Amino acid sequence: MKKIAQPTVGVVGATGAVGRTIQSILAERDFPVEHLRLLASERSAGSVVDTPWGSVTIENLAEADPAGIDIAIFSAGGGRSREYAPRFVEAGAAVIDNSSAFRRDPDVPLVVAQVNDEAIESHKGIIANPNCTTMALMMAIAPLHRAAGIDRMVAMSYQATSGSGQQGMDTLERQIAELGTDRDALQHGVWKDPGGDLYQRPIGYNVLPMAGAITEAGHTDEEWKLVHETRKILDAPNIRVEPTCVRVPTMVGHGIAATMFFDRPMSGQEAKEILADAPGAQVWPDDHVPTPLDSAGIDDVLVGRIRETIGDPGGISLWAVGDNLRKGAALNTVQLAELLLDR
Helix, strand or coil, X not given: CCCCCCCEEEEECCCCHHHHHHHHHHHHCCCCCCEEEEXXXXXXXXXXXXXXXXXEECEECCCCCCCCCCEEEECCCHHHXXXXXXXXXXXXXXXXXXXXXXXXXXXXXECCCCCXXXXXXXXXXXXXXXXXXXXXXXHHHHHHHHHHCEEEEEEEEEECHHHHCHHHHHHHHHXXXXXXXXXXHCCCCCCCCCCCCCCCCCCCCCCECCCCCECHHHCEHHHHHHHHHHHHHCCCCCCEEEEEEEECCCXXXXXXXXXXXXXXXXXXXXXXXXXXXXXXXXXXXXXXXXXXXXXXXXXXXXXXXXEECCCCCCXXXXXXXXXXXXXXXXXXXXXXXXXXXXX
C-alpha cells in the first residue's frame, strides 16, 4: 500500500451492527478519512446515511467498482469476504477483514493492535481481524506470555448474544419478555421453547454450553478459533489450549475465564504488575469485579480475579471481559487502519 495521509475508506457491510460501529469509531478517533464509501447488500443499496463526512449513498457490493478505495474494512461475513476481498486488493485497496475467511491462511497476518502490531508489515493486501472472543483474551494474556511463555491454557468463554448479530440480541429480548410474564413456566417440562433458527436451545434466562456449531472432535468452531488464533497471534504454535465456549443471556460483552501455566512459575503479584502496565487493558480489584455491563461501550478490556493456581501451583487464573462490538471487532479494525497509515 502506498503512503496516503488521507485515504478513501470503504466499509463493506456498512448497515450491520459492526459496520455501523466502525463508522462511529472512525469519527471518534478522528481517522483522517478523505472520502467514505459505504457498501452493503442489494437490499440496502440506494439508501442514504448521514455521516461526519457528509451524506453517503450505500452502494451495492455486488456491482460496486472498488477502484479508488485505499483501505477497505470488511464486516459482511466470510462468504462475501472470500468473494469480494481479492477484487478490492486487485483494485489497489488494503483489506482489513473481520470475518473468519482468512484467519488461518498462512499468507494473511492475524493482528491484534497493541499485541502483535509488527505482523501487519507482512500483509500482501489482506489483514485478518481475530474472533471477538480471542481478541479480548489476547489483551489479558499476551503480556503474560511475553514475560514467561505460556505452555498450556484452559479457557472458558461466556459470550454475549450480540456475538450472533442483531438476531441474537432480538432472540434474547423476545425470550426474556415471554418468560417474564409467566414465572411458573421456568421449569423443566413446563416451558414451551419459543424456538428459532439461531440457537438450538433457549437463551432467555438460560446458559447454552455450546457457542458456535459442532465441528471436529466434538468441539465447536468458536472453540477451535480460540485454539488456532491464540497460537497464530502469539506466534506460539505449541501452546496447548483447552477451550469451552458458552453463550450467556447478556447483550454485549464477552467474558473469558482463563487458567495458564508458563515456562516458569509466575506469582499473582507479578501478573498484576505486568497487566497494570499493559496497553488496552484495565486491572480491576476483587471488590469491584468487571462484568459485561462494565465493558459495554468502552475500548479497554477489563481484567480481574487475577490469582495463583492452587491445584497445580505456578500458574495464573484470571477473568477478562471486553465489548465484542468494539475491541472485539470494530475498534481493532480501525486501529489496524491506523497502523497501515503509520507504517
